[in-house]
Amino acid sequence: MELPLxxxxxRRAARNPLRPLDVTLxxxxxxxxxxxxxxxxxxxxxxGTLLGFGERTICVRDDSPSFDSGADHLPSLxxxxxVASQSGLSLCVNDPxxxxxxxxxxxxxxxxxxxxxxxLMLWRLVRxxxxxxxxxxxxxxRLQVLGWWLAVGGVVAKTAEEAARTSLIDGMxxxxxxxxxxxxxxxxxxxxxxxxxxxxxxxxxxxxxxxEDLEGTV
Amino acid sequence: xxxDDHAVEVGLDALLAARGMTLTQLSELVGVSVVNLSVLKNGxxxxxxxxxxxxxxxxxxxxPGDLLRVRREGR
Numbered sequence: 001m002e003l004p005l006x007x008x009x010x011r012r013a014a015r016n017p018l019r020p021l022d023v024t025l026x027x028x029x030x031x032x033x034x035x036x037x038x039x040x041x042x043x044x045x046x047x048g049t050l051l052g053f054g055e056r057t058i059c060v061r062d063d064s065p066s067f068d069s070g071a072d073h074l075p076s077l078x079x080x081x082x083v084a085s086q087s088g089l090s091l092c093v094n095d096p097x098x099x100x101x102x103x104x105x106x107x108x109x110x111x112x113x114x115x116x117x118x119x120l121m122l123w124r125l126v127r128x129x130x131x132x133x134x135x136x137x138x139x140x141x142r143l144q145v146l147g148w149w150l151a152v153g154g155v156v157a158k159t160a161e162e163a164a165r166t167s168l169i170d171g172m173x174x175x176x177x178x179x180x181x182x183x184x185x186x187x188x189x190x191x192x193x194x195x196x197x198x199x200x201x202x203x204x205x206x207x208x209x210x211x212e213d214l215e216g217t218v
Numbered sequence: 219x220x221x222d223d224h225a226v227e228v229g230l231d232a233l234l235a236a237r238g239m240t241l242t243q244l245s246e247l248v249g250v251s252v253v254n255l256s257v258l259k260n261g262x263x264x265x266x267x268x269x270x271x272x273x274x275x276x277x278x279x280x281x282p283g284d285l286l287r288v289r290r291e292g293r
Contacts, residue, residue: 216264218254 017134018126025123032116051112052105059092060107062169091172100171106164110157114190118153121146135204135211143201151194158185225289230259233278233285248273 016022042048049055066087078084093100125142132138163183170176234244241259245252250270257263271282278285 213264216257216262218250218258218263218266218270 018130022126022130025119025126028119029123032119036116051108052101055096055101055104057092057094058096058100058104058168059090060104060165060168060172061088061090063088065089091169093172100168103164103168103171107161107168110160114149114153114157118146118150121149135208137205137208140201140205140208143197143204147194147197147201149194150190150197154188154190154194155186158187159183161185227287227289228258228261228263229285229287230255230274233280234259237278239278244274244277247277 036050039048039050043050043054047054052058064087066085096104121142125139125146128142129136129139162185163180166179166183234241241252241255245255248255248270250273254263258266266286271285274280274285275282
């Protein structure tokens with residue numbers, strides 16, 4: 001059987017480039033917002049806790065101390081050649097002061113704000129791209145803001161949390177040994193992602209200019 | 219350099235008037251939408267395809283230089 005010569009070439013149906021990210025973000029934002037509202041309500045009206053708020057006992061882990069396991073006293077749990085050791089202490093305060101509560105919150109809040117805001121920014125970017133099209137100057141701007149937020153936030157949030165954690169631990173020892181240089185930290189994956197998004201934003205800007213040229217071509 | 223940074227003027231208005239033709243008629247003969255021809259006529263186009271230019275010149279019986287010219291300062 002011969003195929004008709006006038007047959008139109010097969011074309012793949014245009015796929016939505018934002019799928020499945022748009023649906024995923026819609027669900028994620030709703031779940032996170034619901035969790036935040038419910039946790040806030042249980043914290044205010046019940047005994048719930050949220051990001052360190054409402055905790056009656058504050059515990060923090062100090063990883064610096066190291067102890068000999070006393071392997072001689074342990075039953076033979078381990079295979080020959082395995083050396084057991086334990087490090088770190090879990091320090092808890094049952095009746096924390098206001099300052100300790102604040103520091104405890106500060107050990108968790110920055111990362112939460114960083115991630116939550118980043119997801120909201122990405123959600124808004126995807127919604128705008130769905131409405132205005134992918135090659136729109138507004139998307140470039142939003143992508144740049146998100147890139148800078150992650151790149152800078154990856155350093156600031158980690159450093160702030162480390163400073164709060166160290167201060168909280170130091171406040172529990174009889175003699176404090178403050179070392180501000182030890183507070184510095186960064187989340188490599190976030191910084192790398194942020195820098196990557198800034199590069200993608202520059203590429204997208206070129207795409208926007210090409211799109212504008214194409215639209216102005218007769 | 220932005221897309222609007224040029225000095226090319228499109229003389230489509232004068233050619234249409236000289237041929238006694240409307241933009242709609244030209245659109246049908248050339249096979250380019252009235253909207254796109256309007257963009258070209260009003261100087262809002264950023265570029266013109268060789269294929270469009272060829273069809274325009276065929277239908278209007280002209281050369282590209284009759285349709286396009288570069289505006290020079292002080293002239």
